[in-house]
Amino acid sequence: MKQVILKSGILLKFMFLVFSTSFYSQIKHPKASPFSEVHQQLGLSKISVQYSRPATKGRTIFGGLVPYGRIWRVGANESTKIIVDADMEVLGNPLPKGIYALYAFPEEDSWQIAFHTNTSHWGDGRKDYDPKEDLFRINVIPKQISYHQENLLIAFDSITHNSVNMELIWASTKVMFPFTVDTHAQMEQEIAKQILENPTAQTYYEAARYLQEQGKSYKQALEYLRTAIEKGGDTYYFHRVKSLVEAALGQYENAINSAQKSLALAQEQEKDEFVRMNQNNIKRWKKLL
Structure with a gap:
């Protein structure tokens, strides 16, 4: 009788383990906003950006999906990260070598871009986001482009040995700002x-x-x-x-x-x-x- 009870207990524990594992397991699936990483050489230095690329899918983006006056993670999923391997400047603001979270505060006529020192937040950080942890913010003017950019695109252009423009392009909007290095x-x-x-x-x-x-x-x-x-x-x-x-x-x-x-x-x-x-x-x- 003890042997039957013992076997029954082992069976129940095994079934519970299988059920628990199945319940908490996740199916690997493609992301709606796929991860991307872009690297740009700047003289002897390098800038890298890690971000996810949401699509418009026919939606109004700025002033709609991305509300005006609210923090935006410049992408989807995790916060967008920017890595610089040397000391640089962005519009006269010192950007020391390191890793930063990149956030935006879009408005219809002007955006603020924040280089944030706390890279541990998921997405935009919600209530945990603290402006005091910004390294600095810059003001940029959004421009309308003549074509449709379906997926958010972060790119670099106007490259010299000493400067490069970062471009954030999505839907019909583009903002850009320069990085400089000596x-x-x-x-x-x-x-x-x-x-x-x-x-x-x-x-x-x-x-x-x-x-x-x-x-x-x-x-x-x-x-x-x-x-x-x-x-x-x-x-x-x-x-x-x-x-x-x-x-x-x-x-x-x-x-x-x-x-x-x-x-x-x-x-x-x-x-x-x-x-x-x-x-x-x-x-x-x-x-x-």
Whole structure:
């Protein structure tokens, strides 16, 4: 009899365990607002955004699904996160390296965008959201676009070494705001570090090419190029950048000589594009002698 009771108890416990597991289990299913992650390089730095992308589904979005005057998580599901791997600025506001929740407060004619330090809230945080935990807020003006954006889109555009615009686009509305970073200061540190450690001809060339492209420190760039040629020998690209730096310094005769060397080396290697660029520069600089 004890054996029967014992077996019955074990069976009941097993059935309860199965029932409990089935009751609390969830079916894996596709999300109505799928998760997305976007990364954007900004000079030597990077901005990443993690968000979910709700669809309009024929609904009025701003002033409807997203009411005016209320906090919005800039997406769906969890709060939207923005990660910056270096110190930046947003409209003059310092944005230290780190992770932030991104919130918006839409109005018909103006929005506030909040960079929030508390990333633990689900969604917009509801009553737990504390404005005192905002790192800062910025004001942006919404614009109407000429096309329909079905799913919320966060994108980056107008990219330079030092700045990029973040764009929030949904339905017929777009807002954007710039991120800036002092890439030149980072590059100065990187160049100094690489030249101090174990520089090669390519190290000096890349340092010079960066300075030439940015229109900075031409005399230093010329010294780097001379060292690159001394260490690495003649190449069409060493002499091409050297010609551009010399022209920027007003040394047109030297620039023509460097361009002629680059042209000859490019012809030997059948680098037609560089042949044409050097020919055009030589023609232009001869007029300036």
